[in-house]
Amino acid sequence: MIRIAVAAGALLIASCGEKTLALPEEPVDRAATCGVVATAEARLATAEIKDALAFEAAGHILHYPLLAGAAGESFSPETAAAVQRRMWELQAEIGAGKWQELIPSCEAAFPAAEADEVTLPADRFEAQLGCDELADFFIAALKGQGSEYGNEVAEYRTLRYELNRVLGPGLTARAGADLGAQQEERRQALAAIAKAGPPTEVLKQCISRFG
Numbered sequence: 001m002i003r004i005a006v007a008a009g010a011l012l013i014a015s016c017g018e019k020t021l022a023l024p025e026e027p028v029d030r031a032a033t034c035g036v037v038a039t040a041e042a043r044l045a046t047a048e049i050k051d052a053l054a055f056e057a058a059g060h061i062l063h064y065p066l067l068a069g070a071a072g073e074s075f076s077p078e079t080a081a082a083v084q085r086r087m088w089e090l091q092a093e094i095g096a097g098k099w100q101e102l103i104p105s106c107e108a109a110f111p112a113a114e115a116d117e118v119t120l121p122a123d124r125f126e127a128q129l130g131c132d133e134l135a136d137f138f139i140a141a142l143k144g145q146g147s148e149y150g151n152e153v154a155e156y157r158t159l160r161y162e163l164n165r166v167l168g169p170g171l172t173a174r175a176g177a178d179l180g181a182q183q184e185e186r187r188q189a190l191a192a193i194a195k196a197g198p199p200t201e202v203l204k205q206c207i208s209r210f211g
Contacts, residue, residue, distance in 0.1 A: 018096075018097070018098065019096060019097035019098060020097065020098055020101070021033075021094060021097040021098055021099060021101065021102055023102055023105040023106065023109060027068060027071065027079075028068060028079065028082045028083050028086055029086055029090070030109060031064045031065060031067065031068035031083045031086075031110070032064070032065075032083045032084075032085075032086030032087045032089075032090055033090060033094060033102065033106070034064050034102070034106035034109065034110055034113070035061055035064035035065065035083065035084075035087045036087050036090050036091050036094045036095075036099070037094065037099050037100075037102050037103060037106050038057075038060055038061045038064065038106070038113075039053075039061050039087075039091070040094070040095065040099050040100075041103070042054070042057035042058075042060070042061065045057070052148040055149055055152055055200060056198070056200050058142075058149065059138075059198060059199050059200035060113065060198065060200075062137075062138070062141050062199065063110075063112075063113045063194075063198065063199055064083060064087075064110065064113065065079075065080040065081070065083035065084050065087075066080060066137065066194045066199060067110055067112055067113060067194055067195070068080060068082075068083045069083070069190075069191070069194070070190065070191040070192075070194035070195060072191065073188060073191060074184060074187045074188050074191055075133075075187040075188070075190040075191040075194070076187075077187075112194075112195045112197075113198075115197045115198065116197075117197055118196055118197035118198070118201045118202050118204075118205050119196050119197060120193070120196055120202070120205055120206070120209070121189075121192060121193065121196070125167075125170045125174075126189055126192065127193075127206075127209070127210075128163050128166065128167060128170075128210055129163075129167060129170075129171070129185065129186060129189035130189040130190060130192055130193030130196070131159065131163060131193065131202075131203070131206035131209075131210055132159075132160055132163040132164065132167060132186075132189075133186050133187075133189055133190035133193070134190060134193050134194070134199060134202060134203060134206070135156035135157075135159050135160050135163075135203060135206065136156075136160060137190065138152075138153070138156055138199070138203065139153055139156050139157060139160070152200075155203075155207060155211070156203065158211060159203070159206060159207050159210065159211045162210060162211055163210055171185060171186075
C-alpha cells in the first residue's frame with residue numbers, strides 16, 4: 001500500500017506577489033509548483049483563508065503528486081512523496097510571486113489535471129485494481145486531516161473492503177504468489193488510473209461500479 005502524508009488543506013497562500021515566476025523543468029519541482037498554484041487558486045475560492053478546502057479542490061491538488069508518481073508505467077510513491085515535500089518547501093516563494101501567471105503553464109504541463117471526463121480502464125480487473133489503489137492513495141494522503149474529509153475517507157475504506165474481497169484470485173492469476181510481483185501489478189494499475197480523470201470523480205465512478 002502507498003503511504004504518503006499529504007496535508008493539502010494546510011498550505012496557506014493569501015495573495016499574488018510581485019516576483020515573476022517560471023515553471024521549472026525538473027519534473028518534481030514542476031509538479032510541486034503546479035500543486036502550490038492549485039492550492040493558491042483553491043484558497044482564493046474559500047470564504048476564509050483558513051477554511052477547509054472543498055474536497056474536490058483538495059483532490060485537484062493531490063492530483064499533481066499523483067500524476068508525477070504516475071509518469072512512468074509503474075507508479076513511484078517516492079516521486080509522489082518528493083513532490084509533496086517540495087510543495088511545502090516552495091509555498092512561501094511561490095506565494096510571494098505572481099503565481100497566477102503560472103496557471104496557463106500548469107494547464108499545458110498537466111492536461112490530465114484539467115480533464116473533464118472520467119475514463120476507467122476497459123478491463124474490469126484493471127479498473128478494480130486501479131480503484132483499490134487510488135482509494136488507498138487518498139486514504140493515506142488525507143490521514144491527519146481530522147474530520148474534514150471523514151465521509152469521503154469512510155466511503156473509500158468501504159470501497160477497498162469490497163474490492164479486496166474479489167481482487168485476490170485475479171492478482172494471483174496475473175502475478176503469481178510473489179508479493180513483489182503483485183505490488184508491481186498494483187503500481188502499474190495506479191499509474192494508469194491516475195490519468196483517468198479528476199481523482200475524486202474517478203473514485204465516484206469506482207464506488208458506483210464496484211462499491
